[in-house]
Amino acid sequence: MSEQVSLLLESLREKAERGSLLYIGENIARIDSLEKVLGKPVYTSDLIPKGTIYAKLFHSSVPHGKIKGMELGTAKAHPGVLGVLTWRDIPGLNESSAVLPDRQLFAESIVRSTADILGAVVAETLASAADAAARIKVDYESLPAIFDPLESLRPDALRIHPKGNIARQMKIRKGDVQDGFSKSDVILEKTYRTQFQDATPLEPEMGLAIPEDGGIKVIGSMQSPHHTQAAVAKVLKLPPEKVRVIQAVTGGAFGPKSDETPFDVCSTAALAAMKYRRPVFCGLDREDSMVMHTKRHPFVISHKTGVTSDGRLLADESRIVGDTGAYASLGVFVIVRATFHTIGAYEVPNVKADSYLVYTNNTYTGSLRGFGGPQAIFAIESQIEELARKLGMDPLEFRLKNMLVPGKKSATGALMDASCGLPQCVEKVVTSSDYWRKVAQYRNQTGNIRRGLGTALLMHGNSLGPEGNDYGAVHMEIESDGTISVGTGLTEYGTGAVSGMMQVASSVLGVPLARFKLERPDTSKHRESGPTVASRVVVIGGNAAFKAAEQLKNRLVPLAGELLKVRREDIVIADGVVFDRHSPSVSISWDILISEAYRRGIGLREDGFFMAPAAPWDLKTGQGTPYVQYTWGALVVEVEVDTDTGYYNVIGVHAAYDVGKAVNPGGVLGQIYGGTVQGLGYAMMEELLHKDGFVVNPNLADYYIPTSMDIPSEFKAFIVEVPGPLGPFGAKIIAEPPIVLPAPAVRNAVLNATGVSVDDLPVTSEKVLMGAALKRSSPIQGPPRA
């Protein structure tokens, strides 16, 4: 036996021993990495065929008003223009909404925000469409408007929608907060505010519609093709099967592409394509995208919290108000997730929370990475920090005393089991940041340059839970050459999750990921798999892929046993070799096995379907188990602040996340790095400013997102693996969670460095300086000065 052959057999033996964890935990190259580094033409705007015409959306120029008339003649007469589409051109339902039917595709008589779309100019070129759109004059009767969500809640406030200004209410009732407060030694009441954040996927929203066989084919940048199909079909008044939606490779999404804007661009392109019988491209430029798509909700969150003098949390009462802008969008679910996370990763015996998602005349907000978590956790982690200071207790010690560990109960009364990996996460970041030594060292700083550490802890519910049935469908087919083709309505838009899901199947089948291929999600081929949101692809889709692969394997193993004359239970497949676990040289190749299966007519197509277990909770009390499992995390950041200017830098980040099982550690780290940096943007610099309902900075010159020069020089990321009950191999979700903790951690670090509490995001240098100046002028609270 040559050395090479014996090495191969040894490696197969070793892989057979790994059993079900083959390929799991390995940094296998993503299925789509090659097309990306080669710059292949795979995105929607790369696929525009010759002869395509362009649709340019135009939107309202008042925050609230009645439309009295539109002057379209000049635009229609503009060179190259084919026509202008308005609500009159819609054959079906004039609606473009994800949950509540509160938003029209093209506003008919009333506009409720400056993001309201009035119509689209269709022209031979994008330039003529844009030029013509700028020439449209709309006559409005201005109506009074509300820009402050608290004002919108007043009983006498003007009604933005006929049913009133509250789009969704939600509450939690656990124990008796009055009793808790009466037993508390310290009670702290504070209010925290968060800002509009823009998701800023580098590719804005795009749709391309091509007339096809009495129907329409739509190719677009989106998260949920089946939802887009339903939305387009409704507008066109076509049966859904006449609308074929294909998700093109999508250049970032982060939430808004699961919300209503993909409906807008795809429906508009489809409308125009049906009318002019030509391919139509409708894509947003950066400014339109930042005005028209959903942003992260600004929240106003008040906490009243009671604690004993030895630092035990007894009661928390919170009021959460989310500004959904003019339309509810997926905000009706965002507010629910925020409410369930209102006391974060802590045990509090008595909890009362009341939350309101309210309409204003701001541009609308909706789905964005973290989905209500970032706002809720910013508020509670800030409150925890303030309480610790009030008690004179180290904030980490206070956290350790109250945080959720196995055996404790969450705000919803859910009992934490052994899958809670929070303590392990905390231990990692405390050690890595050298927390206790540094805290002691920074205690008595003098001079204008001050350092501080800030901590925040995370629980993040996995599964859609209250947002609907959580299922995934994956179709898998082995082709005659042994290639494994995977098709699903779940989409890839950057995280690598679909590749991770396929890595699960690769593990089950024992065939390397390189032998797999992914079909483009296509509503005419693939089953509806629910929305691709909530970071659920590896966990839910992974289970479906696991099943499909297992079903295929169950057909192949008996055949392999027969061919090799080996008992079925001794058949192992690894690296594309099918062999006897006791004697790996008794083997055939995967390809030969597959061709034999084809010869015998054994069908090699399977559908894997997985539905998450029910997550019941009570609507009146919010009590129950709204999520099937949780992702846990801990973050320590270190800042250096110049108190003379307020300028500060994050100089160190220590992050640990319990992901159950990292299917692809490189991919998991990518989510931790990327989410943290996006979260640092939210913490430090990002704010989509609104003035009287107008977005002030809808461009990347005035809306800052982190560049390579803004990232902390030290970033230590740790993967903790405490298996959960839901995902394949114990996997928990990871794409969204890392965006949550940076805001409170940075805010707390600045507080510990300077004594300045910034209670409204982002924590800008101006606010730090203003706070420091106020502290200096105050005789009581001034921090020690040199």
Add this chain to the structure above:
Amino acid sequence: MAKRVVTMNVNGTVHSVQVNSPDRLIDVLRDHLGLKSVKEGCGTGDCGICAVLVDGKLVNSCLMLAGQCDGRRAMTLEGLLDDPTMKKLQASFVANSAAQCGFCTPAMLMASWDLARRSNGPSTDEIKIAISGILCRCTGYYQIIDSIRQGCREGEP
């Protein structure tokens, strides 16, 4: 709208293209020559993902008018697919999970290649500066920086 013919060398081949006066370099590359690796993320020079090399300098192709390119040499990712340094960088991006959504990847690779020509073992700060004009919203840059550090090292496969 005035029309004129612009003659430029793109990826080693001379092209004469009839352009309209407002056409930008990115329009010539994407629409006339079909070089779709060049991406548009803002059209205002803020995101940098349309970066290409013009006469050896990294520029935002959305900020250069086609008319300014007459007689110049432009290079896009498509023109470097057989280049050994580019191949090393691409392999490094794949190995380090540095491409997530992939929309900034071609520009990041162009900036990396430009840096690799100038420096064999660039420091982290040099790498950060080299890609500072290109936004990435997915990765937080760390895995891109690691990829460039590895891809720029001479002598390694």
